[in-house]
Amino acid sequence: MGATFRVTLCAMRRTLRLATLAILVCGCSHGPMVHAKNVPDSIPSGWTEGKSADGSVRIGIPGGWRFGVDRMDSSPLGMANDAMSSQQDQSMQGSELGEQVQQMANGIKQQADEQEQKQLADLAAKGIVVNVISVGTRPIPGEARTRYYVKKSPQGHAVQLVDAAEKERGQFEHKPLLHNITLPIGPALKLSEKRTLTDGGEFYQISYLVVDGEDIYSIRFITEESPATIDAVADQVMQTFRVMPSKA
Numbered sequence: 001m002g003a004t005f006r007v008t009l010c011a012m013r014r015t016l017r018l019a020t021l022a023i024l025v026c027g028c029s030h031g032p033m034v035h036a037k038n039v040p041d042s043i044p045s046g047w048t049e050g051k052s053a054d055g056s057v058r059i060g061i062p063g064g065w066r067f068g069v070d071r072m073d074s075s076p077l078g079m080a081n082d083a084m085s086s087q088q089d090q091s092m093q094g095s096e097l098g099e100q101v102q103q104m105a106n107g108i109k110q111q112a113d114e115q116e117q118k119q120l121a122d123l124a125a126k127g128i129v130v131n132v133i134s135v136g137t138r139p140i141p142g143e144a145r146t147r148y149y150v151k152k153s154p155q156g157h158a159v160q161l162v163d164a165a166e167k168e169r170g171q172f173e174h175k176p177l178l179h180n181i182t183l184p185i186g187p188a189l190k191l192s193e194k195r196t197l198t199d200g201g202e203f204y205q206i207s208y209l210v211v212d213g214e215d216i217y218s219i220r221f222i223t224e225e226s227p228a229t230i231d232a233v234a235d236q237v238m239q240t241f242r243v244m245p246s247k248a
Contacts, residue, residue: 060240213246
């Protein structure tokens with residue numbers, strides 16, 4: 001009988017180890033599958049809408065912000081050419097010099113368009129499906145660009161908001177402030193942190209987390225300007241966030 005008990009105990013231990021290993025490999029917490037609500041888009045008047053390449057992710061863009069990345073024709077050289085072009089008088093517009101200036105401006109714009117699309121494709125390959133930048137100030141070398149973006153992270157298994165929060169903490173230096181919120185598409189989490197950098201500058205980040213099936217959506221607002229720069233728009237922008245819900 002003792003031998004039978006030992007065999008049964010060993011079998012139970014093996015079963016427990018396998019169950020524990022399965023949980024560790026899966027990495028998912030208990031709970032029902034979470035899906036985003038399918039609700040109509042709602043963009044405030046005067047705003048535009050940023051979309052992922054496949055249109056499954058949409059988010060509002062307020063005035064003073066734009067979809068995309070920094071462009072070559074937003075550089076001092078590009079702006080100088082724009083200024084030259086706009087200041088031409090009627091006689092110069094028809095001249096050979098005027099045509100050369102216009103051709104130069106068109107060439108710069110075309111290169112900027114191509115470079116921007118390449119950078120957006122590179123971001124999409126990293127999961128950043130929408131990128132929005134502030135146009136109120138110029139980027140400063142060495143400083144984080146004031147922007148917000150949507151990162152889609154497929155997990156390969158069902159996830160909960162608690163899983164998303166655990167993964168997002170890696171984006172913060174310290175334990176962030178965390179709040180449960182409700183968006184039109186369903187429950188979400190809001191995390192924020194302000195910290196002082198080694199150069200004395202201030203870095204401020206707000207992350208919003210949304211879960212849909214096996215996907216985590218991280219919407220991150222970052223700035224090294226005044227926190228008010230993103231505080232003024234973040235909550236309202238998130239009211240416009242939409243995703244095409246995954247199949248149940």
